[in-house]
Amino acid sequence: MKQASRTVHAGRELVARSPLAPDLSPAAVHVYTDLEDYDAVARGERPGHYYGRNSNSNRAMLERAVADLEGGEEGVATASGMAALYVAMLALAPKPVTIVATRELYGGTLALIRQDLEPAGYEANFIDMTDLDAVRRGMDGAGLALVETITNPLCRVPDVEVIAAVARDRGVPLLVDNTFASPILFRPLEVGATAVMHSATKYIGGHSDLIAGVVVGTAEAMSAARARSVRTGSTLGPFEAWLALRGLRTLEVRMRRHSDNAIAVARALQGMPGVARVHHPWLPGSVSHDVAHRLMPEGTGGMLAFDLNGGREAVQRMLSRFQMVRFAASLGGIETTVSYPEITSHRALSPQERAELGVGSGTVRVSVGIEAAEDIVADFAHALSE
Numbered sequence: 613m614k615q616a617s618r619t620v621h622a623g624r625e626l627v628a629r630s631p632l633a634p635d636l637s638p639a640a641v642h643v644y645t646d647l648e649d650y651d652a653v654a655r656g657e658r659p660g661h662y663y664g665r666n667s668n669s670n671r672a673m674l675e676r677a678v679a680d681l682e683g684g685e686e687g688v689a690t691a692s693g694m695a696a697l698y699v700a701m702l703a704l705a706p707k708p709v710t711i712v713a714t715r716e717l718y719g720g721t722l723a724l725i726r727q728d729l730e731p732a733g734y735e736a737n738f739i740d741m742t743d744l745d746a747v748r749r750g751m752d753g754a755g756l757a758l759v760e761t762i763t764n765p766l767c768r769v770p771d772v773e774v775i776a777a778v779a780r781d782r783g784v785p786l787l788v789d790n791t792f793a794s795p796i797l798f799r800p801l802e803v804g805a806t807a808v809m810h811s812a813t814k815y816i817g818g819h820s821d822l823i824a825g826v827v828v829g830t831a832e833a834m835s836a837a838r839a840r841s842v843r844t845g846s847t848l849g850p851f852e853a854w855l856a857l858r859g860l861r862t863l864e865v866r867m868r869r870h871s872d873n874a875i876a877v878a879r880a881l882q883g884m885p886g887v888a889r890v891h892h893p894w895l896p897g898s899v900s901h902d903v904a905h906r907l908m909p910e911g912t913g914g915m916l917a918f919d920l921n922g923g924r925e926a927v928q929r930m931l932s933r934f935q936m937v938r939f940a941a942s943l944g945g946i947e948t949t950v951s952y953p954e955i956t957s958h959r960a961l962s963p964q965e966r967a968e969l970g971v972g973s974g975t976v977r978v979s980v981g982i983e984a985a986e987d988i989v990a991d992f993a994h995a996l997s998e
């Protein structure tokens with residue numbers, strides 16, 4: 613089946629009299645009449661559910677669907693993207709190791725490494741993952757590698773194919789945060805990553821109405837991730853799983869529209885007053901132009917950023933003039949939103965650290981939605997007009 617059809621059907625097997633849309637099963641616990649039967653289900657030798665923290669039918673459907681789309685053996689759905697990252701990292705590196713990670717990591721991931729993993733004995737080496745010499749050096753002696761498919765907010769695309777080959781060569785497990793691309797536009801396991809995770813809060817859910825995460829990998833790695841998720845109680849609740857699967861059903865069409873709209877908005881922004889630079893992987897000036905076209909030939913999703921002359925004041929002026937676009941500190945929803953990294957995703961960094969990453973006081977991140985591209989462009993044109 614093509615990815616478009618899988619997106620609609622993955623995770624379910626319908627038989628006669630099955631509901632076409634999945635029932636929501638909020639039960640915290642299932643009843644049994646036979647001790648041997650309960651024992652077999654609890655051992656995982658027979659299908660079924662017994663306690664909601666361990667498993668639930670809605671969560672299982674979502675896990676199967678994302679695993680199918682990513683081309684992995686198994687998935688584990690968690691209460692948030694951060695929980696997915698945490699259980700995935702500890703499944704791949706249960707004992708303290710050096711983590712080599714992209715220096716442009718999502719702020720929450722950076723905080724997890726600095727405030728939870730480093731005090732527990734892990735070491736971190738943050739590098740520019742678009743610099744393949746730095747990648748080769750960084751992998752030596754590392755016990756886990758972590759990369760995001762599209763960086764936040766400047767939308768650079770590390771060559772995950774080469775990074776995976778280097779990691780494999782050195783025996784370093786590679787975890788890829790594929791939140792920005794989704795399994796529609798890029799599938800890291802196909803190019804050799806060990807595991808892939810998503811903040812399903814973003815594109816998979818797609819409607820800005822749930823918090824969830826999913827990690828996908830081999831059955832062995834996912835068994836470790838699942839066990840930790842169950843022990844720490846970070847498993848996903850049934851309603852969020854049901855909503856996430858409902859959102860996922862339209863992921864393929866949404867990602868196409870997000871991608872088409874984002875490149876159209878990026879091109880239009882280039883000519884608008886006050887816009888110093890636009891960051892989109894497909895623009896000819898992007899350092900990732902060639903890599904992005906090779907790894908994501910169908911599009912790079914809805915994310916872009918731009919630098920506005922005039923700093924915070926100019927950004928505030930634009931925000932107060934928008935008629936449709938909204939300021940919100942998340943991404944991946946059907947609606948176009950902008951975020952201001954200086955006080956949102958990158959607020960924990962010092963001005964110097966932000967400057968080193970290329971994030972200035974005029975940097976605006978845009979999550980381009982699925983509205984008509986003309987309307988999005990018109991709203992930016994109005995908000996930025998002199």
Ligand code: PLP
Pocket residue numbers: 692693694695718720760764789791792810811812813823824825942
């Ligand atoms: N990874 C990326 C790239 C993100 O953007 C986010 C959230 O913004 C996360 C992980 C964390 O996801 P969640 O907020 O669902 O825990």
